Amino acid sequence: MKDWCYEFAAKLMGACVSRLPNSVALAVGAGFGRLAFWLAATERSRACEQLQWCLNLSDNRRATAIAKRCFENLGKNVVEFLRFPGMDAGSLQQAVTFEGASHIEEALARGKGAIILTGHFGNWELLAASISAQVAPLTPIVRELRSPRLDALVSSYRTQAGYATIDRDTGLRSALRCLKRNQLLGIVADVDTKVNGVFVDFFGKPAYTPYSPVAIALKTGAAILPSFIIRQPDGTHRAIIEPPLALERTAVNEEELVINTQKFTNIIEGYIRRYPEQWVWMHERWKTRPEEER
Numbered sequence: 001m002k003d004w005c006y007e008f009a010a011k012l013m014g015a016c017v018s019r020l021p022n023s024v025a026l027a028v029g030a031g032f033g034r035l036a037f038w039l040a041a042t043e044r045s046r047a048c049e050q051l052q053w054c055l056n057l058s059d060n061r062r063a064t065a066i067a068k069r070c071f072e073n074l075g076k077n078v079v080e081f082l083r084f085p086g087m088d089a090g091s092l093q094q095a096v097t098f099e100g101a102s103h104i105e106e107a108l109a110r111g112k113g114a115i116i117l118t119g120h121f122g123n124w125e126l127l128a129a130s131i132s133a134q135v136a137p138l139t140p141i142v143r144e145l146r147s148p149r150l151d152a153l154v155s156s157y158r159t160q161a162g163y164a165t166i167d168r169d170t171g172l173r174s175a176l177r178c179l180k181r182n183q184l185l186g187i188v189a190d191v192d193t194k195v196n197g198v199f200v201d202f203f204g205k206p207a208y209t210p211y212s213p214v215a216i217a218l219k220t221g222a223a224i225l226p227s228f229i230i231r232q233p234d235g236t237h238r239a240i241i242e243p244p245l246a247l248e249r250t251a252v253n254e255e256e257l258v259i260n261t262q263k264f265t266n267i268i269e270g271y272i273r274r275y276p277e278q279w280v281w282m283h284e285r286w287k288t289r290p291e292e293e294r
Contacts, residue, residue: 007149014082014157025079026235033075037068043282044071050281054203055273069277073231077123081154084125084161089133092161096130096229100241104135104184107223107244113179114223116140117213117245119190119268120280122229127239128186129161130229139178140186141212143168143193168195179222187213190268191280192287198254199290200262202269208288214260217247226267230275242267 017025037044047067048060057063087095107114116131116138118124131138142165145151158165166174166185178185189210199206217224223244230238245264250256272279 003147003149006147007153010082010150010153014085017079018083018086022083023235025083026076029076029079030072031075032078033072034068036075037071040071040282046284047071047281050285051276055276066276067281070279070281073122073278074280076231077125080123081125081157084129084157087129087161089162092130092133094236096126096134096237096239098130098134098239098241100243101135103225103241103243104131107225108136108182108184110221110223111182112221112223113182114184114225114244115179115213115217116184116186116227116241117224117264118186118188118227118229119272120188120283121190121268121271121275122231122278123237124188124229125158125161126237127227127229128158128163130237130239131184131186131227132161132163136184138163138184138186139166139175140188141166141168141171141175175216176220179216179220185216185222187216189213189264190285191283192285197288198258198261200258200265202265202285205286206290207265207286209261209265211257211261213264214247214257217245218249218256218260224264226264228271230271231278 017028020028044067047070048063051057051063051066052060104114118127128138128140140163144167145154155165166178175185189212192208193210195210195212197208197210200209202209213224216222224247225244226242228240230240232238245260248256248259250259
């Protein structure tokens with residue numbers, strides 16, 4: 001019953017916001033985000049606390065203001081995702097402008113595919129849809145949702161937006177085949193989750209970080225292209241495709257993973273520092289600790 005309710009609520013909300021002008025729909029999304037900010041006390045406190053020590057904010061009011069905008073951004077993300085079924089290539093082109101798209105074309109010209117590496121930053125789902133519509137087909141690796149009906153609905157919205165996905169827990173072979181076909185593979189690698197990872201510095205503190213982008217790139221020769229989508233004040237988005245990550249080779253495999261995972265983590269941190277309101281500060285990013293700290 002709960003599963004059915006989740007699906008019904010998502011469909012109902014999607015039907016409502018799809019009929020609204022974009023500016024009104026985004027205002028509704030921001031409103032939902034503010035409501036979540038006040039209701040989700042644990043996540044609100046975590047966001048404020050992590051903002052304070054990561055950005056060295058002495059004023060709690062400033063941390064609270066940024067945290068609120070983070071929740072608002074997530075609310076807008078949800079509304080934009082729910083509007084995917086009504087968006088075509090033309091509307092995606094109006095919503096998102098690109099910088100550095102030539103880096104994708106150059107990487108694919110090598111014939112080994114490319115990894116679009118991003119974080120839970122801006123509207124990462126819209127980044128996948130817009131790259132697929134405007135540049136080249138992209139297949140992101142995602143985690144299956146706990147609610148089967150909601151997971152199926154989300155998958156259908158992604159398909160209607162023009163991109164398929166690969167399951168994080170079972171899709172390694174599919175990911176490798178994607179690159180072998182000289183296509184784009186999408187990986188989000190900025191949260192503490194139950195996958196193989198290494199500890200690297202993130203805002204001055206050891207953070208357990210997935211190393212899969214590096215491991216796959218070293219195995220296949222695919223380029224890693226750090227990519228980010230930035231929400232603009234007028235409701236549009238700017239997508240930036242960075243040059244390929246310069247991977248370092250060493251004689252020790254684990255050392256390679258740490259060095260290169262640190263490299264892409266530094267890039268992600270740089271974008272978060274510039275646009276702190278567009279990252280998921282409510283996530284428990286430093287949950288996993290090194291053995292010596294336990």
